Amino acid sequence: MIIKACLFDLDGVLVDTARFHFLAWKQLADKLGFIFTETDNERLKGVSRMNSLEILLEIGNITLSDEEKNRYASEKNLVYLENIEQMTPDDVLPGCRKFLNELREYKILTGLGSASKNARLILERTNLLPHFDIIVDGNLISLAKPNPEVFNLGARMLGVENSSCVVFEDAVAGVQAAHNAGMKCVGIGSPEILKEADLVFPGFPGLRPDNLVFTGSPE
Ligand code: BG6
Ligand code: MG
Numbered sequence: 001m002i003i004k005a006c007l008f009d010l011d012g013v014l015v016d017t018a019r020f021h022f023l024a025w026k027q028l029a030d031k032l033g034f035i036f037t038e039t040d041n042e043r044l045k046g047v048s049r050m051n052s053l054e055i056l057l058e059i060g061n062i063t064l065s066d067e068e069k070n071r072y073a074s075e076k077n078l079v080y081l082e083n084i085e086q087m088t089p090d091d092v093l094p095g096c097r098k099f100l101n102e103l104r105e106y107k108i109l110t111g112l113g114s115a116s117k118n119a120r121l122i123l124e125r126t127n128l129l130p131h132f133d134i135i136v137d138g139n140l141i142s143l144a145k146p147n148p149e150v151f152n153l154g155a156r157m158l159g160v161e162n163s164s165c166v167v168f169e170d171a172v173a174g175v176q177a178a179h180n181a182g183m184k185c186v187g188i189g190s191p192e193i194l195k196e197a198d199l200v201f202p203g204f205p206g207l208r209p210d211n212l213v214f215t216g217s218p219e
Helices: 018-032 036-042 049-060 066-084 096-105 119-123 148-157 172-178
Strands: 005-008 109-113 134-136 166-170 184-187 199-201
Touching: 005 148, 018 036, 018 049, 018 066, 049 066, 066 119, 096 109, 109 148, 119 134, 134 148, 134 199, 148 166, 148 172, 166 172
Parallel strands: 005 109, 005 166, 109 134, 166 184, 184 199
Antiparallel strands: none
């Protein structure tokens, strides 16, 4: 496989915002009177804001009107925005910037493929914006991972075939979205959770573009 582009998820891959999402959802769960754990939070990774709220309400066994759902989703986002206000370029996860620079040396295109509507803001805060040729965020897509829309659009914007793209993901739904797009997927995190990924690394330190060797054709 000749890799022409790498598409990166944001939350949990380039920056550790999962804990900020968790804290904001937990605050809402506390308000609604039920317990929401970090294990529950795994189910929300890679999932859009409204779908995350649906899962949260299912965990708490709570039914709300659409109006209430919209209000609580906005409230959660305000708490999340407060939490990420403190982010700086130092919050980029170790090795990411170096890896992104190396991709440039290899003339491999780079794209962001995130479900988050706050993605651009986080890229600006952390000074990651210049590393990306294109950005697909939650404002451009309507179908949540594991639907491949986010990665299909990324490949189209970069002008490359899906089969020459590699996706970097920390969430099970994201790995499935990559495969549904016919792309190879590198899991960033634990091999127990990311069983379906083609390769899994704990993070970017030590990872180099020549380590991206895949066998077989994209699923
Ligand atoms: C994903 C996160 O990247 O973005 C999810 O993994 C989050 O946890 C989703 O719910 C939507 O984010 P936002 O910033 O639009 O609420
Ligand atoms: Mg993620």
